[in-house]
Amino acid sequence: MVSLGQKPTVTTYSILLHGYAMEQSFHEMHCLIDLMVGNGIAPNHFVYNILISAYAQEETVGEVMHIFTKMRQEGLNPDVANYGAVINLLSSIGRMDDAMSQYNQMITEGLLPGIIVFTPLISGFCSCGKWEKVDELFSEMLDRGICPDTVFFNTVMDHLCKNGRVIEAQDLFDLMVHMGVKPFVRDYNTLIHGYCLVGKMDEGRKLLDNMCSIGLKPDDFTYSILIDGYSMKGRIGDALIVVREMLDRKVKPSIITFNIMIGALLKGGRKEEAKDLFDGIWAKGLVPDVVTYRLMIQKLIEEGSLQDSDDLFLSMEKNGCVADSRMLNAIVRSLLQKGDVPRAGTYLSKIDERRFTFEASTASLLTSLASGGKGQEYKELLPEEYHSFLEQGTG
DNA sequence: GTAGGGTTAG
Numbered sequence: 001m002v003s004l005g006q007k008p009t010v011t012t013y014s015i016l017l018h019g020y021a022m023e024q025s026f027h028e029m030h031c032l033i034d035l036m037v038g039n040g041i042a043p044n045h046f047v048y049n050i051l052i053s054a055y056a057q058e059e060t061v062g063e064v065m066h067i068f069t070k071m072r073q074e075g076l077n078p079d080v081a082n083y084g085a086v087i088n089l090l091s092s093i094g095r096m097d098d099a100m101s102q103y104n105q106m107i108t109e110g111l112l113p114g115i116i117v118f119t120p121l122i123s124g125f126c127s128c129g130k131w132e133k134v135d136e137l138f139s140e141m142l143d144r145g146i147c148p149d150t151v152f153f154n155t156v157m158d159h160l161c162k163n164g165r166v167i168e169a170q171d172l173f174d175l176m177v178h179m180g181v182k183p184f185v186r187d188y189n190t191l192i193h194g195y196c197l198v199g200k201m202d203e204g205r206k207l208l209d210n211m212c213s214i215g216l217k218p219d220d221f222t223y224s225i226l227i228d229g230y231s232m233k234g235r236i237g238d239a240l241i242v243v244r245e246m247l248d249r250k251v252k253p254s255i256i257t258f259n260i261m262i263g264a265l266l267k268g269g270r271k272e273e274a275k276d277l278f279d280g281i282w283a284k285g286l287v288p289d290v291v292t293y294r295l296m297i298q299k300l301i302e303e304g305s306l307q308d309s310d311d312l313f314l315s316m317e318k319n320g321c322v323a324d325s326r327m328l329n330a331i332v333r334s335l336l337q338k339g340d341v342p343r344a345g346t347y348l349s350k351i352d353e354r355r356f357t358f359e360a361s362t363a364s365l366l367t368s369l370a371s372g373g374k375g376q377e378y379k380e381l382l383p384e385e386y387h388s389f390l391e392q393g394t395g
Numbered sequence: 396g397t398a399g400g401g402t403t404a405g
Contacts, residue, residue, distance in 0.1 A: 260405055
């Protein structure tokens with residue numbers, strides 16, 4: 001474009017900038033902005049918002065606030081979207097006082113907050129359980145004539161569900177329908193998840209039929225949620241019925257569906273079937289993820305196939321799947337429970353090398369095992385940095 | 396007519 005003599009506009013730059021933002025290439029973003037400014041084009045609200053949102057994703061509050069201040073210094077007063085991005089960041093990290101003062105500031109400046117400001121604010125208050133603030137802001141939003149939309153309802157319903165308040169979520173769902181906002185598959189999934197979390201499987205099951213009857217097609221989320229719900233209640237048979245239904249309706253299972261099923265079968269002691277499912281993953285065009293491997297490795301450790309578990313760990317890394325903190329901690333706990341302290345030590349070292357956290361449940365397991373009078377023996381087998389856990393006893 | 400924001404499963 002440039003070589004043809006065309007001059008990129010600020011829009012051209014911001015499109016490219018957004019691309020870099022999506023791949024979190026901060027250096028490239030700054031180079032591009034320098035180039036733009038060098039060509040005599042001043043950054044506008046869009047450019048600033050792409051920058052703010054990119055840093056917000058990294059939760060680098062200092063940098064976000066710095067950019068926010070800088071745009072003002074450059075004579076560009078933040079618009080509603082800029083405030084929305086900042087309020088979203090502050091709310092998502094629980095700094096509700098700061099989020100509210102930004103909200104008040106934008107009102108003072110004469111800006112009209114929209115749904116894009118209220119969704120993160122209310123979501124933030126949901127996260128910290130300030131339900132009275134949620135009600136208050138919801139009323140204020142309606143008073144301002146702002147219509148809640150599908151994302152808003154879904155966000156609040158999800159928070160209610162995750163706090164066991166599925167009845168209130170159902171009320172909100174009904175209100176949504178009453179206000180003429182059409183529920184989508186996602187809304188049903190959220191609500192079904194809510195019923196599953198409190199063990200009301202029949203209600204969840206009813207909703208699945210309900211959504212079908214109004215022409216919505218359940219997706220892999222819908223089925224995975226229900227399968228997980230049944231398996232959490234130990235109803236493996238019912239879980240398998242849902243799996244059958246899912247396959248009959250030609251809904252493709254995701255790797256997470258497989259993980260849920262493998263987890264359910266293992267919990268039910270059906271190791272062979274779990275292994276068969278694992279082996280069948282590739283044929284479905286899927287690849288196991290870190291959770292799949294964690295489940296299978298833990299299974300191997302529990303049944304004492306320690307060499308096989310090591311082999312699976314190696315082939316996992318060879319396949320480009322990297323162990324995360326949760327997996328390594330789980331492996332260490334399984335090995336300790338199995339009494340293989342040297343092997344546990346090997347995986348402990350990996351936690352160390354990768355600067356992962358040593359989970360509290362792993363630490364307390366180590367401490368309680370050592371208090372059985374074998375502290376000295378454990379000491380010889382474990383890396384030095386873990387000796388302190390062996391000396392605490394059970395307290 | 397070109398660009399930025401808020402949400403589900405292990």
